[in-house]
Amino acid sequence: MTPLIDPFARAISYLRVSVTDRCDFRCTYCMSENMTFLPKADLLSLEELDRLCSVFVQMGVQRLRITGGEPLVRKGIMTFFKGMSRHLESGALQELTLTTNGSQLARYAADLAACGIRRINVSLDTLDEAKFARITRWGRLPQVLDGIRAATAAGLRVKINAVALKGFNEDELFSLLDWCAGEGHDLTFIEVMPMGEDMSPLRLDQYWNLKDLRARLAERFTLTDLTERTGGPARYVKINETGQKLGFITPLTHNFCESCNRVRLTCTGELYMCLGQEDMADLRAPLRASPDDAALEQAIRAAIARKPKGHDFDYARQNVTGKIRGQITRHMSHTGG
Ligand code: SAM
Ligand code: SF4
Numbered sequence: 001m002t003p004l005i006d007p008f009a010r011a012i013s014y015l016r017v018s019v020t021d022r023c024d025f026r027c028t029y030c031m032s033e034n035m036t037f038l039p040k041a042d043l044l045s046l047e048e049l050d051r052l053c054s055v056f057v058q059m060g061v062q063r064l065r066i067t068g069g070e071p072l073v074r075k076g077i078m079t080f081f082k083g084m085s086r087h088l089e090s091g092a093l094q095e096l097t098l099t100t101n102g103s104q105l106a107r108y109a110a111d112l113a114a115c116g117i118r119r120i121n122v123s124l125d126t127l128d129e130a131k132f133a134r135i136t137r138w139g140r141l142p143q144v145l146d147g148i149r150a151a152t153a154a155g156l157r158v159k160i161n162a163v164a165l166k167g168f169n170e171d172e173l174f175s176l177l178d179w180c181a182g183e184g185h186d187l188t189f190i191e192v193m194p195m196g197e198d199m200s201p202l203r204l205d206q207y208w209n210l211k212d213l214r215a216r217l218a219e220r221f222t223l224t225d226l227t228e229r230t231g232g233p234a235r236y237v238k239i240n241e242t243g244q245k246l247g248f249i250t251p252l253t254h255n256f257c258e259s260c261n262r263v264r265l266t267c268t269g270e271l272y273m274c275l276g277q278e279d280m281a282d283l284r285a286p287l288r289a290s291p292d293d294a295a296l297e298q299a300i301r302a303a304i305a306r307k308p309k310g311h312d313f314d315y316a317r318q319n320v321t322g323k324i325r326g327q328i329t330r331h332m333s334h335t336g337g
Contacts, residue, residue, distance in 0.1 A: 003060035004300070006273075006307040014231060014262040015061045019049060020074040021267055025101050026137035027123075029163060029192050029206060033137055042268050046076055048287055050083045052269065055293050057087045059300060062094040069267070072104035081115040088116040099123065099161070103139065105147025109154040119157035121188075122148055126162075126169050127179055135168065152183070159186040159247075166208040173216060181244050188234060188247030189213060210250045217246075231261035251276070257310030263303075271303050276311025 004012040020043070026033050044052065053064060064084060071077060087093035098112070099121040112120070124144060126132050132141035151158050160180055162169065169176070180187040192206050217223060217239070226236040226245070234247045257274075264272040269284030281303035286295040 001058055001060070001297075004304045006304050008258075008307070008309055010259070010261055010307070011060065012261060012263055012304055012307070013061055014063045014065070015053065015056050016065045016067055016262060016264045017049065017053060018068050018265065018267050019066055019071050019077060019080065020069040022073055023068060023070040023101070024073050024103050025070065025139040027125075027139075028135055028137065029165070038268060044267060044269050044284060044287075046074075046080045046083075048269070048284075049080055049267075051293075052265065052283060052287060052296070053084060054087065055296055055300065056265075057092050059297065062092075064093060064096050066096075066098040070101050070103065071098050072100055072108055078108065078111050078115075081112060081117070085115040097121070101136070101139065102144035102147040102151075106143070106150040109147070109150040109156060112151075113154040113156055117156060119159065120151060121159045121161050122151070123161045123163075124148075125165065126172055127175060128172070131168065135165070148183075148185075157186075158183075159188060161188050161190055161249075163192055164189045164208040164210060164213055165192060165206045168206070170208060173213065174220070177217075177239075177244065177246070181242055186245055186247065188249055190249040191251060193251055210248045214248065229259060231259055251311070260307075260310075263307070271300070273303060273307035274311050277308050279306060279308065281306070 006012060022037050023031065025031075026035065053061075057064070064087075066077075066081070068074070074080075081096070084093070084096050088096055096115065096117055097119055098117065100123070102122040102124065105120075105122070122144070125135055127141070129141045132139060132144075148158055160176070162176060164170075177187060189210055191208070191210050214223065214237075221242070222240040223237045223246075224240055226238055228236055233249045233251045235250070236245055236247050238245055260274075264275060265283070266272070266280075269282060269287060270280045271283050272280045281299060283296060283299055283303075286299040289295060
């Protein structure tokens with residue numbers, strides 16, 4: 001089958017799939033406390049998700065990242081992971097992975113490893129129990145730490161993703177780094193993005209530029225930029241003194257669009273060609289219209305032909321009302337972070 005190539009000659013080899021918009025946490029930068037979730041009937045069934053992902057794999061997607069919402073709170077999700085593992089076994093898929101808040105890992109880590117998952121991303125912004133409860137509203141730190149330990153025990157490599165938040169985890173920069181080094185986890189910092197309903201004043205307040213974060217690190221360590229790229233917004237540095245690798249995801253201050261190899265599928269079957277643009281293609285209609293995949297493949301190709309050159313986020317270009325230009329109204333939990 002002809003591979004998926006967009007108008008800017010980028011091969012689409014990476015699909016992120018949000019399998020649910022629901023979550024057992026309510027992180028302040030991601031969701032409001034009383035979120036309205038999608039009616040369950042709107043969600044793709046696990047069988048439909050399997051069919052859709054399998055078509056993408058046939059069309060050249062080699063890496064699949066499952067996200068949400070919280071992927072591990074979707075009922076029956078292990079059936080989906082087991083299903084996807086057949087593409088790892090056949091060699092069509094190079095990597096199956098997930099991004100999780102860690103709350104259910106103690107229960108699922110061994111099963112995930114048995115499905116061929118080798119590494120996972122766990123979101124963790126603080127190691128302070130009270131602060132953790134504050135930022136996630138509903139989360140409990142010990143449960144997540146137990147989950148991370150279970151993942152490591154099951155042989156999964158864990159990368160910690162921490163959203164850099166001004167006045168919140170600035171003081172934990174070095175302790176997070178030390179903890180990750182001690183536990184053998186990689187660490188990536190993410191800049192907070194203007195997603196969800198208009199909370200621009202809050203977001204701007206929380207915005208901690210990773211250039212500042214990096215400068216603070218450089219006061220103590222020597223940093224070497226690594227050339228390695230993943231096709232996404234992450235850039236990596238090595239801390240010379242410890243050998244530790246550190247990632248920076250700076251969608252707002254760094255242009256990574258030229259090498260973008262990814263698209264995102266929501267739990268209702270919408271395909272977003274760019275995290276920072278509103279354009280999307282509905283794949284649920286062609287999926288449900290026929291058991292034959294021809295119309296679906298055609299819809300996917302038509303969508304990829306519309307993949308934009310780049311995104312529009314920019315804190316620096318606020319207009320006079322203080323709003324962020326390029327603000328995206330949908331929540332991260334909808335598109336899948
Ligand atoms: N529930 C899972 C988790 O928390 O890892 C997966 C979904 S969550 C939406 C994926 C990632 O998006 C998390 O690392 C989270 O910290 C990040 N995220 C959510 N809202 C964000 C925002 N406004 N800016 C930057 N990152 C955000
Ligand atoms: Fe849930 Fe993840 Fe959003 Fe936090 S960041 S509310 S854990 S989906």
